[in-house]
Amino acid sequence: MRRLLYLLPLLVFVSIAGYFLFSLRSGVNVHELPSAMIDKPTPDFDLAGLSGARKLDLDALKGHVFVVNFFASWCVPCRIEHPLLMRLAQQNHLPLYGIAYKDKPEDAQRLLSTYGDPCRLVGLDQSSDVGLNFGVYGVPETYVIDKAGRIRRRFVGPLTTETVNKDLLPLLKQLGEP
Amino acid sequence: MKSLLLMADLLLGIAAAGAVEPGERLADPALEALARAISSHLRCLVCQNESIDESGASLAYDIRVFVRQRLAIGESNEQVIQDVVSRYGTFVLLNPPVQPATYVLWYGPPVLLLVGLGDTLIWLRQRQSRPAAEPALSAEERQRLDGLLREADR
Numbered sequence: 492m493r494r495l496l497y498l499l500p501l502l503v504f505v506s507i508a509g510y511f512l513f514s515l516r517s518g519v520n521v522h523e524l525p526s527a528m529i530d531k532p533t534p535d536f537d538l539a540g541l542s543g544a545r546k547l548d549l550d551a552l553k554g555h556v557f558v559v560n561f562f563a564s565w566c567v568p569c570r571i572e573h574p575l576l577m578r579l580a581q582q583n584h585l586p587l588y589g590i591a592y593k594d595k596p597e598d599a600q601r602l603l604s605t606y607g608d609p610c611r612l613v614g615l616d617q618s619s620d621v622g623l624n625f626g627v628y629g630v631p632e633t634y635v636i637d638k639a640g641r642i643r644r645r646f647v648g649p650l651t652t653e654t655v656n657k658d659l660l661p662l663l664k665q666l667g668e669p
Numbered sequence: 670m671k672s673l674l675l676m677a678d679l680l681l682g683i684a685a686a687g688a689v690e691p692g693e694r695l696a697d698p699a700l701e702a703l704a705r706a707i708s709s710h711l712r713c714l715v716c717q718n719e720s721i722d723e724s725g726a727s728l729a730y731d732i733r734v735f736v737r738q739r740l741a742i743g744e745s746n747e748q749v750i751q752d753v754v755s756r757y758g759t760f761v762l763l764n765p766p767v768q769p770a771t772y773v774l775w776y777g778p779p780v781l782l783l784v785g786l787g788d789t790l791i792w793l794r795q796r797q798s799r800p801a802a803e804p805a806l807s808a809e810e811r812q813r814l815d816g817l818l819r820e821a822d823r
Contacts, residue, residue: 522717524714524757524760525758525760526758527754527755527756527759528756531755619727622731623732623735623756624756625756626756626757626758628714628715628728629715629728
């Protein structure tokens with residue numbers, strides 16, 4: 492019994508070290524913060540559209556499952572996910588609505604004219620008020636909103652084929668987006 | 670106590686100018702001071718180890734302005750902080766709140782300290798009581814010891 496007691500520090504060390512090792516290898520990104528907005532109602536927005544296009548109004552989207560993507564022309568990681576978004580848009584997989592975050596209208600317009608526009612509609616959030624209400628802390632961020640108008644999921648950073656196939660598309664299916 | 674802390678915050682806030690730009694400041698000095706105090710307890714989520722009061726990140730700027738807007742429409746400290754927490758989560762607070770997820774953080778060290786103190790007490794007790802428990806030498810042992818000592822003296 493006594494001898495087992497002497498092993499206790501070693502056991503404590505091994506369990507802590509094991510936990511750290513597990514956390515390190517689990518691939519969890521510590522910079523990816525959990526959203527406080529999950530399962531909460533989507534913050535209201537009514538944003539001006541790009542160059543004469545219709546405005547992006549939450550009320551018009553109510554009752555539908557949709558995806559909101561915060562992006563900016565100055566955002567490098569957004570360029571990384573852009574081809575993927577274009578591909579999904581062409582396959583008509585994604586009810587995607589873009590919000591240009593802290594971006595000048597002409598810059599956002601130039602980006603979408605040059606590389607293509609994967610969104611059904613784009614709203615301008617130059618003051619980043621809407622971003623703040625969503626709890627955005629960097630672009631790109633992608634939110635999935637259900638029929639009841641609740642935020643169900645947030646993706647931080649550029650979407651990848653893997654996250655789209657493993658998380659995003661199954662979630663949309665589950666929420667009833669055909 | 671709370672006002673004392675606030676005072677200390679204010680003095681520190683003035684000593685370190687922070688990242689607040691002139692254009693952001695509120696006209697009312699008392700309200701501006703309050704905004705500075707609140708800001709110094711809110712984490713900049715971009716830099717993660719700086720308060721929004723110190724950070725030059727544009728998100729920190731946004732939240733500083735947001736805090737001031739809320740104060741300007743007459744919200745209390747707690748309401749303003751709650752507004753930020755409801756958007757960004759408790760991680761935005763530089764002082765982690767006491768809640769089930771942080772029990773280990775808050776109560777772990779005192780519990781470990783108590784366990785250590787308890788162990789030390791038990792160990793000290795045992796050490797003190799040990800000499801008394803030692804049995805005295807028997808007559809035979811004493812005779813043998815005397816013999817050995819005499820041999821050594823020679």
